[in-house]
Amino acid sequence: MRLLPFQVPVGIILLSLAAFPISYGVNSVLSLSDPTAIALTGVAVLLGMFATTYLQSQGKPPQDPLFYVFAVFAFTSMVDLIIWLEQDGYISGFMEFYMREGEPYLRTSYGIMICLWDGTTHYLLYLAMLGAIHQRKSYRSLGLYWLGSLMMSLIVFLPGNVIGKFGTEIRPSFLLNIPYVLLPVWAGMRIFREPRSIVYTPAEKAVDEHRKSLLQRPQDLVLFVYLLVTIAFTLFRGLVVLDCPSDSCFNYVYQYEPYLKDPVAYPKVQMLVYMFYALPLFCLCLYGLVQPGCTWMLDWTLVLAGALAQAQFSHVGASLHRRTPYTYRIPTDTWWLFLVSNALYALGPHLLAYRCLRSPGFFTSTAPAVQDNDKKQK
Incomplete structure (x- = not known):
């Protein structure tokens, strides 16, 4: 099977789709009511998927150990897709036991949206990266985009579960999120160490690009x-969720984005993450557009684009979803302004990342080339 330019092993796709019969079988055979038993069942299923992936790939072992990580994560993406399908009423009888005694906060509008994103976008990224590893090709750009997307979902979803109205319903299954914290950190370190695959810029052209002002x-x-x-x-939305007493903040939260006051706490955590993490990165990108030779722009703009895509999809989707109480949904007379502003908020980082990848001359270093030219002239 082909996905993007990569050929994905059929066995991996079938293994990920096994989430449907496995979840249906567990839900039908076991009537689990003990949260600890549900968590142990989840651990057993994940270990079984890892062992199956390892045995299945022994005929042609992958050189990159992240192959096994992405294969198991592809399976869990299908589980999240099942959760979305079931919570929105398209199917039934698959994950009822888990939603009841495992992670009940996934029934919120925000939980449903991150399950949808994980079951679609993340799943396609996993298949693309698995295909690249299978063909021994570079997946660095895809990996950075995935890293930003996954880490953004984690740093909003996990704290939101604890401090929101579901903070008293944390069950042992919450610990199943630990691999999603540790493994992406390890994967990110490996991806950043991989060489970049960018459009080559001649030294003379790069020097000319560096001489151009903004x-x-x-x-x-x-x-x-x-x-x-x-x-x-x-900064403005960060002040809004911090209960800034100004009239502009008060009018905005009630006339344009009342979802920011939803007691589930996800929108509040999202805005604080924007203010304390995304905002400094925006400022660094300003510097990178003015100061030539900022090679880190080639990587971190991709991470930023992935993070903003996931965050805005989940935030906007939850703002409009029927599971959100009516008083916290976006008003019908201002929904178009809300959608346009939030769409542009997510689109900009993608345009910035595309600009860096397509024409990286301004961001590449020319010091070695300049030194070589000086030596030749001498």
């Missing part, structure tokens, strides 16, 4: 202005 680069100027507006919007 006004001589119209695309970068537009991105610079976008980042300034994004920084202001990020």
Whole structure:
């Protein structure tokens, strides 16, 4: 099977789709009511998937150990897709026991949205990266985008579970999220160490790009202005969830985005993550658009794009979902402004990452090339 430019092993796809019969069988055969037993069942299933993946790939062992991680995560993505299908009423009888005594906070609108994102976007990314590893090709760009997306979901979802209204319903199955914290950190370290696969820029052209000011680069100027507006919007929404007493904050939360006051706490944590993590990165990107040779822009813009895509999809989707109480949904007379502003908030980082990858000359270092030219002239 082909996905993007990569050929994905059929066995891995079938293994991930096994989530449907496995979850249906467990839900039908076992009537689990003990939260500890449910957590142990989840651990047993994950270990079984890892062992099956390992045995299945022994004919042609992958050189990258992340192959096994992505294969198991692809299986759990299908589990999340099942949760979304069941919670939105498309299927039934698959994950009822787990939603009741395992992780009940997944029944919230935000929980449903992150399950949908994991079961679609993350699943496709896993298959693409598995195909790249199978063909021994680079998946660095996909990996950085996935890393930003997954880490953003974790740093919002896990604290939101604890401090929100479901904080008293934390069960042992909550510990099943630990691999999703540790393994992505390890995977990110490996991905960052991989060599970049970018468009080659001749040294002379890179030097010419470095000499151009921001006004001589119209695309970068537009991105610079976008980042300034994004920084202001990020700071403003952070102040809103921190209960800023100004009239503008009060009017915004009640007229445009009442979801920020939902007691589930996910939107509040999301805005604080934006303010304390995304905002500094936005400021660094401003610097990277002005100062030539910031090679880190080639990587971190991809991480930022993945993080904003996941965050905005989940936030906007939860704001409009029927599981959100009516008083916290977006008002019908301002929903278009809400959608446009949040869509632009997610689109900008993608345009910035695309600009860095397609024309990286301004962000590459030219020091070695300049030194070599000086030596030749001498």
